[in-house]
Amino acid sequence: MRTLLVTGPGGSGRTTIAAATALQAAREGLRTRLITGDPVGAVDDLPGVDVTRLAPADGFRDGLLALQDRAGSALDLLGAARLDADELTPLPGSDEFALLRALRDSAEGPHDLVVVDLPPAPRAVAVLALPEQLRRYLRRLLPAERQAARALRPVLGRLAGVPMPAEWLYESAARWDAELAATQAVIDADTTLVRLVAEPSRAAAETLRTTGAGLALHGLRTEALIANRVLPDGSTDPWLADAAARQRKVAAQWQGAYEIPHLGREPRGADLADLDVPLPGAPSPRTPWPVEDHLADDGVLVWRIPLPGAVREELTLIRRGDEIVIGAGPFRRVVPLPAAPRRCTVAGAGLADGELRVRFAPDPDLWPQTR
Incomplete structure (x- = not known):
């Protein structure tokens, strides 16, 4: 259906x-x-x-x-x-x-x-x-x-x-x-x-x-x-x-x-x-918002959130525990963080090409240390 x-x-x-x-x-x-x-x-x-x-x-x-x-x-x-x-x-x-x-x-x-x-x-x-x-x-x-x-x-x-x-x-x-x-x-x-x-x-x-x-x-x-x-x-x-x-x-x-x-x-x-309206096209699986690993390059993770139509002045971003509150104009959504970013601190965010990119830096107290 x-x-x-x-x-x-x-x-x-x-x-x-x-x-x-x-x-x-x-x-x-x-x-x-x-x-x-x-x-x-x-x-x-x-x-x-x-x-x-x-x-x-x-x-x-x-x-x-x-x-x-x-x-x-x-x-x-x-x-x-x-x-x-x-x-x-x-x-x-x-x-x-x-x-x-x-x-x-x-x-x-x-x-x-x-x-x-x-x-x-x-x-x-x-x-x-x-x-x-x-x-x-x-x-x-x-x-x-x-x-x-x-x-x-x-x-x-x-x-x-x-x-x-x-x-x-x-x-x-x-x-x-x-x-x-x-x-x-x-x-x-x-x-x-x-x-x-x-x-x-x-x-x-x-x-x-x-x-x-x-x-x-x-x-x-x-x-x-x-x-x-x-x-x-x-x-x-x-x-x-x-x-x-x-x-x-x-x-x-x-x-x-x-x-x-x-x-x-x-x-x-x-x-x-x-x-003569068109019938809806075939559905396709939804993909989760990806988290990119750049730890080897600049030491951060990047969470990419597609937000076409959003403008920078209307965006808000608040970290609260293991959740992040994202605001786009009159809308807000509380989203659980993926597993890896939960052990990080927010290092910045930016909007580019209709995509919100949230940068996370590993928290030394929570991230496994390598020897």
């Missing part, structure tokens, strides 16, 4: 392109699923496509009611009033969790291709980074080793006279971690690719640059860039001719972009076949 994640600047037509890609795949005989938060519009009337519309309200309501049931004894002790299902409304962020849940569930389906209509860029990057970040938060807040004291909880509960919720809390954390890990496995899979969609404009180009750096920071690969709603050249209308010229100037900088001409209308249903 392949997964294609589609995003782009707001208003770029990413939902339309996602629907057109799913329709094209179904017409080619692929068992196709489209996951979207669009309630109506471009995703209507897609023959052969299994369309999944997200329902964040239902997922949020079910999750909160389940948590309330598990914490019932503590709530009763505190005199807290129970919430009814009818009064619950989704909170900000419930859309993202509904999307991640659907993405996780897609791994169990019989489909050949799952097309996911993501939120606008660059917010889509933050959504895709959520599973890894939340798993890290869970490990920090509820370390597994603290469960070793579970045998003492009944005793502590009797002494304090208060029900101890730690058991169900750790069980819930383990369940959440397993669900997040399943979602992260789909995002990190070799068969998962990202398709970017944008109308050629200077604002879109800047958004794509920032988004590309964020995707690379989290190890996600861009499969294709779709230049959408490209105006034709040669118009006799001065306004259209000027708009087409400005689009052409930007599109010329998007090397390898696949252009979708403007149809003069908003395509829906059967009209999506007129867009």
Whole structure:
């Protein structure tokens, strides 16, 4: 199964392109699923496509009611009033969790291709980074080793006279971690690719640059860039001719972009076949960020991290224990250091040709000494 994640600047037509890609795949005989938060519009009337519309309200309501049931004894002790299902409304962020849940569930389906209509860029990057970040938060807040004291909880509960919720809390954390890990496995899979969609404009180009750096920071690969709603050249209308010229100037900088001409209308249903979008290419294995050994030359190790689209002024780098915190514009990621650099100190870093190169010098207290 392949997964294609589609995003782009707001208003770029990413939902339309996602629907057109799913329709094209179904017409080619692929068992196709489209996951979207669009309630109506471009995703209507897609023959052969299994369309999944997200329902964040239902997922949020079910999750909160389940948590309330598990914490019932503590709530009763505190005199807290129970919430009814009818009064619950989704909170900000419930859309993202509904999307991640659907993405996780897609791994169990019989489909050949799952097309996911993501939120606008660059917010889509933050959504895709959520599973890894939340798993890290869970490990920090509820370390597994603290469960070793579970045998003492009944005793502590009797002494304090208060029900101890730690058991169900750790069980819930383990369940959440397993669900997040399943979602992260789909995002990190070799068969998962990202398709970017944008109308050629200077604002879109800047958004794509920032988004590309964020995707690379989290190890996600861009499969294709779709230049959408490209105006034709040669118009006799001065306004259209000027708009087409400005689009052409930007599109010329998007090397390898696949252009979708403007149809003069908003395509829906059967009209999506007129867009002639390409199917995603064959997946290829992801390669880890390499660590180069230059100890014999200048006594350092170099960790090479591809960050196309990043600029030096927006990069941050912080070493904290066996982890390194990398910032690229609005995005941050906490990455465990490879084995060899853990025994080193950071000797410097630089950005060249879209690649962050972090230099490490061996720590004499940790590095084996040769005689």
